[in-house]
Amino acid sequence: MKVEIWSDVVCPFCYIGKRKFETALAQFSDKNNIEVIWKSYQLMPDMVTNPDKKVYQLVSEKHGIPLERSKAMHSQMTQTAKELGLVYNFDKAIPANTLKAHQLIQYAKTKGKQDQAEETLFRSYLTEGKNIDDVPTLLEIGTKIGLDKMELKMVLDKGTYISEVQADIYEAQQVGVRGVPFFVLDRKYAISGAQEPKEILASLQKAFVEWRKENPDSKLEIIHGAACTPDGECH
Incomplete structure (x- = not known):
């Protein structure tokens, strides 16, 4: 069963x-039957990367709230993250456009490394204070998760996966995404926001019961005869 997750790597709640x-x-007892697919989403597609601006200031200006309130909000998010074993360093975070980062994720997806890409980009931005709009930084991240450095550079230089990023964002509009994270289960159920694990688990179980009815686990009745096996034995 497919679980699609729309997310942006500068989103603390993602x-x-x-x-x-x-x-x-x-x-989840049937986790081996779950296929997780990460989808691109940009919270601020027109964002201009500015290493000299603090996240607190960015949020204050964007939402028209006092700077101190912005700092208090981020402090609360830091505490929530800490309870899950995550470390947020908003003092170090560099406000960045995420288009290049999403291209890295799309490329990583073709190599079976989408989850590693998401995890490393989240940590790079929220914990380590790296500029995830910077190509050398992205090449370092890509190399860390086992991607080919020169091939990734070509992908980023040519914008090879921009259309895939844009397709995910357009698709988000079609399925009703109004904020991220947004989880879609078998295109029948959706979870908006960072819900508690027990709520997510209940939704997974409900969706999977229906999916299994439509996709029964059929077992073949096998008549055995002479055959060769992958280990080189024939009998």
């Missing part, structure tokens, strides 16, 4: 949502 989803999935 990293929290990832951990809560992982906790729920670990408790």
Whole structure:
């Protein structure tokens, strides 16, 4: 059963949502029958990367709230993250456009490394204070998770996966995404926001029961005869 997750790597609640989803999935008895697909989403597509601006200031200006209130909000998110074993360093975070980061994720998806890409980008932005709009930084991240450095550079230089990023964002509009994280289960159920693991688990179980009815686990009746096996034995 497919679980699609729309997310942006500068979204603090998306990293929290990832951990809560992982906790729920670990408790799900049929987790081996779940295919997780990460989808691109940009909270601020017109964002201009500015290493000199603090996240507190950005949020204060964007939402028209006092700077101190912005700091208090981020402090609360830091505490919530800490309870899940995550470390948020908003003092170090660099406000960045995430288009290049999402291209890295799309490329990583073709190599079976989408989850590693998401995890590393979240940590790079929210914990380590790295500029995830910077190509050398993204090449370092890609190399860390086992991607080919030169191939990734070509992907980023040419914008190879921009259309895939844009397709995910357009698709988000079609399925009703109004904020991230947003989880879609078998295109029948959706979870908006970083819900608690027990809520996610209940939704997984409900969706999977219906999916299994439509996709029965059929077992073949086998008549055995002479055959060769992958280990080189023939009998």
